[in-house]
Amino acid sequence: MDPRSWSARARDQTTSLRTVSTTAPAGDAIATLAARSLTKRFGARTALSEVSFELKASQVVGIIGPNGAGKTTLLSILAGVLQPTEGDVVTASDRPIGWVPQQAALYSKLSAAENLRLFARLEKLPDPDAAVERMLAQTGLEDRADDEVSRLSAGNRQRVNIAIGLLCRPSVLLLDEPSASLDPRQRERLWQFIGGLVEGGTVVVFSTHDVGEAERYAGSVLVLVDGELLFSGTPAELTRAVGGDPRDLEAAFVRFLHARGH
Amino acid sequence: MRWLFVKDLQILRRSPLLVGLLIVYPVVIALMIGFALSSPPGKPKVAFFSEVAPGKGKIQLGSQQINVSSYASELFKSIQPIRVHSRGEAIAKVKSGQAQAALIVPGDIVSQIQNLVTTGVGSPTVELILNSKDPLERQFADQAIQSRLNLVQQAVSRQVLKIAISDLQQVLNGGTINFAGQNFHLLGLRNSRAIVQGAAAAVPRNSPLRPALQQVVAFANLAIEGLGLSGPVLGSIGNPLTVEQTQLAGRTTPTDSYAVAIAVVLSAMLLTLLLASGLLAIERTEHAYSRLVRGLLTPGQLLTEKVGLSAMCAGIVSLLMAAFVSIFVHLDWSRFELWVVALAFAGVAFGTLGVTIGGVAREVSAASLMALLVSLPVAFVALVPGTAVSGAVKTLLDVVAFVFPFKAALQAVSNAFSGTPPGMAGPLLHLAVLAAVYFVLARVAVRRFA
Numbered sequence: 001m002d003p004r005s006w007s008a009r010a011r012d013q014t015t016s017l018r019t020v021s022t023t024a025p026a027g028d029a030i031a032t033l034a035a036r037s038l039t040k041r042f043g044a045r046t047a048l049s050e051v052s053f054e055l056k057a058s059q060v061v062g063i064i065g066p067n068g069a070g071k072t073t074l075l076s077i078l079a080g081v082l083q084p085t086e087g088d089v090v091t092a093s094d095r096p097i098g099w100v101p102q103q104a105a106l107y108s109k110l111s112a113a114e115n116l117r118l119f120a121r122l123e124k125l126p127d128p129d130a131a132v133e134r135m136l137a138q139t140g141l142e143d144r145a146d147d148e149v150s151r152l153s154a155g156n157r158q159r160v161n162i163a164i165g166l167l168c169r170p171s172v173l174l175l176d177e178p179s180a181s182l183d184p185r186q187r188e189r190l191w192q193f194i195g196g197l198v199e200g201g202t203v204v205v206f207s208t209h210d211v212g213e214a215e216r217y218a219g220s221v222l223v224l225v226d227g228e229l230l231f232s233g234t235p236a237e238l239t240r241a242v243g244g245d246p247r248d249l250e251a252a253f254v255r256f257l258h259a260r261g262h
Numbered sequence: 263m264r265w266l267f268v269k270d271l272q273i274l275r276r277s278p279l280l281v282g283l284l285i286v287y288p289v290v291i292a293l294m295i296g297f298a299l300s301s302p303p304g305k306p307k308v309a310f311f312s313e314v315a316p317g318k319g320k321i322q323l324g325s326q327q328i329n330v331s332s333y334a335s336e337l338f339k340s341i342q343p344i345r346v347h348s349r350g351e352a353i354a355k356v357k358s359g360q361a362q363a364a365l366i367v368p369g370d371i372v373s374q375i376q377n378l379v380t381t382g383v384g385s386p387t388v389e390l391i392l393n394s395k396d397p398l399e400r401q402f403a404d405q406a407i408q409s410r411l412n413l414v415q416q417a418v419s420r421q422v423l424k425i426a427i428s429d430l431q432q433v434l435n436g437g438t439i440n441f442a443g444q445n446f447h448l449l450g451l452r453n454s455r456a457i458v459q460g461a462a463a464a465v466p467r468n469s470p471l472r473p474a475l476q477q478v479v480a481f482a483n484l485a486i487e488g489l490g491l492s493g494p495v496l497g498s499i500g501n502p503l504t505v506e507q508t509q510l511a512g513r514t515t516p517t518d519s520y521a522v523a524i525a526v527v528l529s530a531m532l533l534t535l536l537l538a539s540g541l542l543a544i545e546r547t548e549h550a551y552s553r554l555v556r557g558l559l560t561p562g563q564l565l566t567e568k569v570g571l572s573a574m575c576a577g578i579v580s581l582l583m584a585a586f587v588s589i590f591v592h593l594d595w596s597r598f599e600l601w602v603v604a605l606a607f608a609g610v611a612f613g614t615l616g617v618t619i620g621g622v623a624r625e626v627s628a629a630s631l632m633a634l635l636v637s638l639p640v641a642f643v644a645l646v647p648g649t650a651v652s653g654a655v656k657t658l659l660d661v662v663a664f665v666f667p668f669k670a671a672l673q674a675v676s677n678a679f680s681g682t683p684p685g686m687a688g689p690l691l692h693l694a695v696l697a698a699v700y701f702v703l704a705r706v707a708v709r710r711f712a
Contacts, residue, residue, distance in 0.1 A: 081552045099556060105549040109273045121265040122558040148276075164553070 032057055032203050033078065033097070033172050037087035040073050040227075047073040048084070048227045055172065055203050060194075062218030063207040064253065066262070070227040071207035072102065075174045078205070091172070098170030098202075102177045104161040108150035112141055112160045115149060119164045135163040139193065155186030159193065166197070173197060175206035179213065191217055215249035223253070225262050263559060263567050270541055270571050285579055288532030292525040292583075306362045306403035309355035310343040313369035321376045328421050336417060337365075340410040341403075349389075356393050363403040364391040375418070434489045451489065455482035518591040522584065523676035528641050530580040530605060531612050531668055535637050537572035538616025539629035542708070546624050551711040561708050565617050565701065572616055573609030580605050584679070593679050604678040604686060608671035611693040614700035615667060621707025637668075644669035667696050 033055045040048040048070045055061060063071045076082040078089055079099035091097065106115050116135050120128035136142045139159040149157060158178065165173060175194070179187040194217070198204055208214055214221050215235045223231035223238070231238055239252035242259060274281050321328045337343075344361050346352045352364035366389040368374075374386035388411070392404055432439065436450025449457075462475035545551040545564065555561050584593060584601065619636060623629035644663040651659065663669040674689035676682070 076552075079556060081556050096557070099553070101549055101552060103549045105553040107269065107273060107544075107548050107550065109276045110269065114269075114272065118265055118269050119553070119558075122554070 032059075032092055033205075034090040034092075035074075035078065035087070036090060038074065038077055038084045038089070039086040040070075040077060040082065041085045046227050048077070050087070051224070051227075051229045052087075053222060053229065053232055055205065057171075057203060058198055058201050059203050060198055060217060060219045061203075061205045062214030062221045063205065063224060064209075064211055064214050064221055065224035066257070067209075068226075069224040071224055072176055073227075074224065075099070075176050075205070075207055078172075079174050093171035095171040096168045098165035098168060098173040100162050100165040100173065100175045100178060102180060104149075104157045105164070106149045106157060106160055109148060111146045111148055112136070112152065112156075113145040115160055116163060116167065120167050123168050125167065131167055135167060138166070138196075139163045153186070154181045155183070155189065158182060158186070158190060162190075162193070170202065172203040172205065175204065177207050177209065179208070179210070187213075211250040211253045223256065225257065225260065230260060231256065263563050266554070266559065266564070266567050267571055270567070273544070274575075284533060284536055288529040288536075289579070289583055291532065292527075292529035293587075305340060305342040306406050307360065308341040308343055308403065308407065309346050309352040309361040309364040310338075310341075310367075311346045311349055311352045311364070312367040313349075314367060314371060315369065319372055321372060328418065328425070336414050337407075337410050340406045341365075353391060356391055359393070362393050363407060365389070365407060366391070430489055434486060451482055451486050455479055455486065458482065519593055519680045520676055522587050522591050522593060523672055523679050524645070525587070526580045526584050526605075527608060527668065527672045527675050529583055530576040530608055531637050531641065531671070532634075533579055534572045534576040534609055534612035535616040535619060535633035536630055537575055538568050538613045539620035539623060539633045540626050541572065542568045542617045542620030542704075543623055543626045543629035546711045547626050551708070555711075561705060565614075565704050565708065568617050568620070569610060569613035569701070573606065573613040576612065577602070577605045577609045580609075594681055597678055597681060600678040600686065601675070604671070604674040604690070607674060607690050607693040607697075608667065611667035611671065611697040611700070614697045614704060617704040618700045618707055621704045621711070624711065636666075640666040640668045644672060664692075665696070667693055670696065 035051055035053050038048050038051040039046070051070075051074060063074060065071055073082065077084050079097060080089075081099070107118070110118065113132055113136065116132040117128055120131045125131045136145050139162070141156060141159060141163070144152060144156060149160060152160070158181070162173075162175070162178065165175075173194075178194075179190055182190060194204055194206075206218070218235065220232065220234055221238060222229055231241065233241075235249045238256060239249060242252050242255040319329055319332075344355060346355060346364075349366050352361075352366055355361040356364045368387070368389070371386055371388065374384055378384040378386055390404070390407060431437075432448050432450065434451050436448045436453050438445050438447055458475055458478045462472055462479060465471050465475065542565070545554065551564075554564060559567075581601065587593070588595070615636075616633065619632045620629045623632045640662070643659050644666075646659055670689040670692040674686050674693065677686045677689070
C-alpha cells in the first residue's frame, strides 16, 4: 500500500482533533483518548503545562516541537509510564493503549519471536503463540523470527518494537520518534506498516523532529513548545495561521515559533 | 513474574562466558581467601651462619655444662635455614632474594653468655639482617625469628636456673660432685651445722669456744633457712608467668569450617550482587523497564524476581561449593537444612543489596563495577579482628559491618556448618531486616528508571 494514500485520507480527518479545557465539556463526539489539563513537573522544572486535547478513531496525530518541548513526556503520560502532576488521561475504549518507546525496548539476547512471546505472556494474552505468529506476519518478520534481536537491522528492531506495542490490539498506538534511527527505505516501510494500522481503525499518535514527516503522514499536528501546547489542527491550518506557503509546513512551523518568540 | 524469570535464565544461558566468569571468579576468590585464612604461613627462608667453632658451643656452669649449639635446632623449627659459610655469603643470599633474612651468630657468643651467667654483666647478641625490599616479608621473617629466639632464651634461662638450684641444694644438703673427672664429697650446710652443734655441746659451759661455736650454729641456721627458700624462688623466676586458657563460650567454631563459611559466603555475596545488580540494570539498558512496569508488572514484582533469581543461583553455587569443600574439611551434613536456610536468608539480603546497586548504577557495567567495589571492602571490614584496631576505628568497622549483610550472613552460615554459638536466630533476623531496608532503597532507586 502506498503510505501516501492513507496519509492523504488521514489529512482529510480535520475535525476529529480538538483541544479541550479542563472545565469545558469534552464535546458531542466520543473521544477515544482525551488529555485533560496535563501538567508535569520535575522538581522546579515544568515539562508540561495544562495540555488538553482529544483524539478519535482512525486518526493520525503528529506531535512536533523543538528539543525539550515535552513530546516524550506527553507520550509517556498518555502511555501511563509517567504520572501527571496535575490533570488526567481519559480513554473511552476498553482496549489498552499501545506504546512504542523511542529506543527499542527489546532484549537483545532473545530472538524476535522470544521477545514477542515474553510480552504476550506478560500481557496475559489468551493464546500467546498465536499472537506471536500474528505479529510476525503483520510485521513481515517471519523469516527472521528466530534471529537474536542484536543481529537485526535497526529497521527490523523497530518493527519488533512496534509489534510488541501492538500485541494487545490497542485502540491507540503511541509512537515516540518511531523513524529516528531509520534510513529512508526503512522509514517508508515503517509508515506503510503504520498505515495498515490506521486503516484498521487504530489511532496513531507519534512524535517527531521531522516536520516533513508530520506533514506527509499526520492528519493533525500538536505543536508543543516548552511544555505548552501552542497549536492543534491540521498542517494546512498551521501554515494558514502564519500566512505561509501551504505546501511547506516546515517553513510555516519555524515562522510559527518565531512569531511566538521561540 | 514467572516469564520474566524464564527470560532472565534464557539470557544467562546465552551468555556462557559471562556466566562462567560470574561463577568461577567469586568461587576462586573465595577459595583463595578461605584457604589463606585456614593455612598457617610457611617458614621463612633464613640464611644461617654460625661463627662458633664446632665443639665450642658449651658453657661451663660450676660443675655442669650447657651445650648452646643444641638450642639451634629449636630456632630451626620456625625457619627454613640455608646454612652458609660466611657472613658475606649470608648477606648475598638476602640481597639476591634467596633468603628473606640472615641470622649470624658471632664466634664469641658462648663467652658472652658465660660472662652473663657468671657475672651478670653483658648482653649476648646475634645479628639479624632483613631484606628491606618487601615490608610484609620483612615483618614475617622478623616475627618468626624473634619469637623463636625468645623461646630459646627462655630455654637457656631455665637450664641455667636448674643448674644453679641443683648446686645450691648441694651446698645446703651436701652430696657428690664430679669435677675434672674426679668425684668429690661435699659436706653441706645442714651436716656442718650438726657437727658444730655437737662440738658446742661437748665443750664446757664456761669455755671461751662455746659462744664462738654458737655463733657459727646461728649463722648456719640462717643460711639453711635462706637457701631452703632459694630453690622455689629461683624456679619461679625461670617460669615467671604461666597462662591458663579458659574458653567461656564452650565449643568454638573450628578454624577450617569457619574458613569454609567465609569462602562460601564471600562467593555467594559476589555472585548475588553481580547477578542482581546486572540483571536489574539490563532492564534499563535494554529500555524494557518502562514497558514492563506499564501495567505488566509492579516495580516491586520486578525487584522480587531479580532478588529471587540471583539468590537461587548463588544458593545453588554455594551449596555445591560447600559440598565439594566438605570432601576435605569436616562439615556437619546432618544440619544440611540449616545450610539451606542460612544461605537463603543470606542470598535474599545480598540480592536486595544487589538490586539497590543496580538501581543506583542504572547501567550494567557500572552496576558490576559498583558490586565489586562494594563487596570486597564489606567482606574485609567484617573480617578485621576487633583487637587489631583502636576503639574508634573498631566502632566504625562495626557500624559498616552491621549495615551490610556479609557479617550476619557469615555468622548464620558458620553456625549452620558447625552448630556453634551464638546461634542462627539473631543473624537471620538481622539479614531479614537488612533485606527489607535494601528492598525499600531499591524501590526508591528504580523510580529514576522510568
